[in-house]
Amino acid sequence: MSVTYDYIRDPQEIYRQSFAQIQAAADLSALPADIADVAIRIIHACGMPEVLDELAWTNDAAAKGRAALKAGAPIIADCRMAMDGIIRNRLPADNAVLCPLTDERVPDLALEIGNTRSAAAVELWREHLEGAVVVIGNAPTALFHLLEILHDGAPKPSLILGFPVGFVGAAESKEALIEANIGVPYMTLRGRRGGSAIASAALNAVAKDNQ
Amino acid sequence: MSVTYDYIRDPQEIYRQSFAQIQAAADLSALPADIADVAIRIIHACGMPEVLDELAWTNDAAAKGRAALKAGAPIIADCRMAMDGIIRNRLPADNAVLCPLTDERVPDLALEIGNTRSAAAVELWREHLEGAVVVIGNAPTALFHLLEILHDGAPKPSLILGFPVGFVGAAESKEALIEANIGVPYMTLRGRRGGSAIASAALNAVAKDNQ
Numbered sequence: 472m473s474v475t476y477d478y479i480r481d482p483q484e485i486y487r488q489s490f491a492q493i494q495a496a497a498d499l500s501a502l503p504a505d506i507a508d509v510a511i512r513i514i515h516a517c518g519m520p521e522v523l524d525e526l527a528w529t530n531d532a533a534a535k536g537r538a539a540l541k542a543g544a545p546i547i548a549d550c551r552m553a554m555d556g557i558i559r560n561r562l563p564a565d566n567a568v569l570c571p572l573t574d575e576r577v578p579d580l581a582l583e584i585g586n587t588r589s590a591a592a593v594e595l596w597r598e599h600l601e602g603a604v605v606v607i608g609n610a611p612t613a614l615f616h617l618l619e620i621l622h623d624g625a626p627k628p629s630l631i632l633g634f635p636v637g638f639v640g641a642a643e644s645k646e647a648l649i650e651a652n653i654g655v656p657y658m659t660l661r662g663r664r665g666g667s668a669i670a671s672a673a674l675n676a677v678a679k680d681n682q
Numbered sequence: 683m684s685v686t687y688d689y690i691r692d693p694q695e696i697y698r699q700s701f702a703q704i705q706a707a708a709d710l711s712a713l714p715a716d717i718a719d720v721a722i723r724i725i726h727a728c729g730m731p732e733v734l735d736e737l738a739w740t741n742d743a744a745a746k747g748r749a750a751l752k753a754g755a756p757i758i759a760d761c762r763m764a765m766d767g768i769i770r771n772r773l774p775a776d777n778a779v780l781c782p783l784t785d786e787r788v789p790d791l792a793l794e795i796g797n798t799r800s801a802a803a804v805e806l807w808r809e810h811l812e813g814a815v816v817v818i819g820n821a822p823t824a825l826f827h828l829l830e831i832l833h834d835g836a837p838k839p840s841l842i843l844g845f846p847v848g849f850v851g852a853a854e855s856k857e858a859l860i861e862a863n864i865g866v867p868y869m870t871l872r873g874r875r876g877g878s879a880i881a882s883a884a885l886n887a888v889a890k891d892n893q
Binding site: 473476479488492493518556585618640641643667 | 684685686687689690691692693696699700703704726727728729730762763766767796797798799801822823826829830833834847848849850851852854855858873874875876877878879882
């Protein structure tokens with residue numbers, strides 16, 4: 472039996488209606504315009520307008536991240552899914568996208584520092600961290616350890632897109648980011664929600680030049 | 683200033699506490715045991731116990747999917763993020779993981795069938811579809827078009843893990859899956875929520891042999 476469903480098949484129309492629905496469902500009027508652009512992409516990635524209530528940011532986050540990318544800054548991701556969600560042809564300077572999690576040194580480093588492999592990989596971020604755009608979509612321990620090395624004097628990134636997800640440490644690591652007072656622009660979602668799709672959507676929005 | 687945060691650094695303990703929190707927050711007693719295992723992984727991936735209310739499944743979904751994987755069935759994913767979330771060393775038969783979305787024929791196929799590239803890629807699934815495990819973590823149009831070709835007589839997969847996400851067509855495509863009555867086991871989430879992390883977590887849970 473042949474069945475044809477009634478659904479929208481035109482990608483541009485799908486985008487148009489998606490963003491219209493998001494703007495109808497989420498009151499973005501309190502956000503700076505460039506932060507609202509990122510918020511829309513985050514909501515689009517997860518299908519949940521209600522995450523807007525959990526969004527936290529510094530006003531300079533999108534501008535600083537975009538300027539850094541234009542100047543050629545590398546992007547550092549905590550996991551492969553976040554890395555792979557990044558739309559490469561939207562990056563303004565063919566920016567490097569790094570994810571040292573699978574580096575062969577990571578398992579030994581994790582034992583050495585007594586932390587997860589995600590946190591151990593952050594040790595390998597140091598040499599790329601100056602001015603970089605950091606994208607965390609999975610591991611609370613990566614965000615916690617990043618904050619630790621920043622407090623300890625590691626080079627500062629231009630932007631932290633901090634979206635670890637889950638039950639143990641995610642909410643706490645994001646609160647720590649908000650309260651860290653280290654002079655690094657950030658965007659994050661309070662609470663347990665986050666993930667690679669949200670993190671890479673935020674990066675893609677920051678990378679896109681709307682000006 | 684050196685700052686050390688108080689957080690759990692041991693990966694086994696993070697897992698243990700995560701799953702304990704999930705089991706405390708979500709009442710899984712109404713689910714078959716092997717479906718509950720998948721539900722736990724889905725909740726773990728998104729940090730939201732409340733998605734349990736949206737879970738829909740056929741009772742044979744996990745068993746049929748696992749048996750297919752053990753017998754060497756390929757896995758077909760609609761997007762790269764879902765593909766990359768699959769833990770390869772957990773697959774029981776070194777199963778192939780296919781994602782034809784980036785096949786060079788896809789853009790022309792999309793024009794030809796008047797649908798998205800995600801749906802056009804489904805045309806390239808046909809030759810691998812018999813007995814395969816399908817993982818959809820992004821595109822409602824992929825799920826709709828898969829149902830269309832199945833109604834039209836395409837070979838049946840062993841399992842559809844259907845988790846497209848978003849505002850346009852996601853809820854509708856998943857309702858269509860639930861109502862399709864095509865004799866293919868499935869798991870899905872009603873509504874707008876879904877995504878690659880959930881889809882690949884479901885696949886990983888199906889692949890893991892708890893027996």
